[in-house]
Amino acid sequence: xxxxxxxxxxxxxxxxxxxxxxxxxxxxxxxxxxxxxxxxxxxxxxxxxxxxxxxxxxxxxxxxxxxxxxxxxxxxxxxxxxxxxxxxxxxxxxxxxxxxxxxxxxxxxxxxx
Numbered sequence: 001x002x003x004x005x006x007x008x009x010x011x012x013x014x015x016x017x018x019x020x021x022x023x024x025x026x027x028x029x030x031x032x033x034x035x036x037x038x039x040x041x042x043x044x045x046x047x048x049x050x051x052x053x054x055x056x057x058x059x060x061x062x063x064x065x066x067x068x069x070x071x072x073x074x075x076x077x078x079x080x081x082x083x084x085x086x087x088x089x090x091x092x093x094x095x096x097x098x099x100x101x102x103x104x105x106x107x108x109x110x111x112x113x
Contacts (some may be wrong), residue, residue: 007039008032011097019085019101030112031103032096034066039096047098049083064100067108078105 008029013055015023038044059079063069082101086093103109 003040004032011094011100014094014097015100018087018090019097023100024109027109027112028096028100030101031093034112035099037095039094045095047093047095049086049088049093055079058098058102063102063106067103067106067111069108071107073089078102081105 001023008025011028011032012025014022015028032039034084047058059071059075063078064071069075079102082098082105083093085101086098103112
């Protein structure tokens with residue numbers, strides 16, 4: 001297994017243990033690939049839910065640019081729901097897992113098939 005495969009396995013484990021859901025491995029792999037090289041960097045591989053600026057970046061770069069969603073209060077509600085699912089007390093929230101949860105929340109899985 002390569003490094004990306006190891007990371008995908010780690011993300012799947014997070015989804016099972018912290019989010020209490022069985023991941024769609026094809027979708028998780030596609031979302032992870034869409035994250036690009038950020039998954040290999042310690043700082044950019046995670047999302048800080050407590051930093052407003054970080055959440056704005058996720059909203060603008062992923063939800064609006066990548067998923068093509070309109071900038072409405074629904075985006076903030078979706079981000080909030082995803083952080084709740086992942087667990088507010090979980091300090092290390094992997095970017096690929098957050099993006100996967102957002103894709104599921106906004107029903108945009110078809111974009112990654």
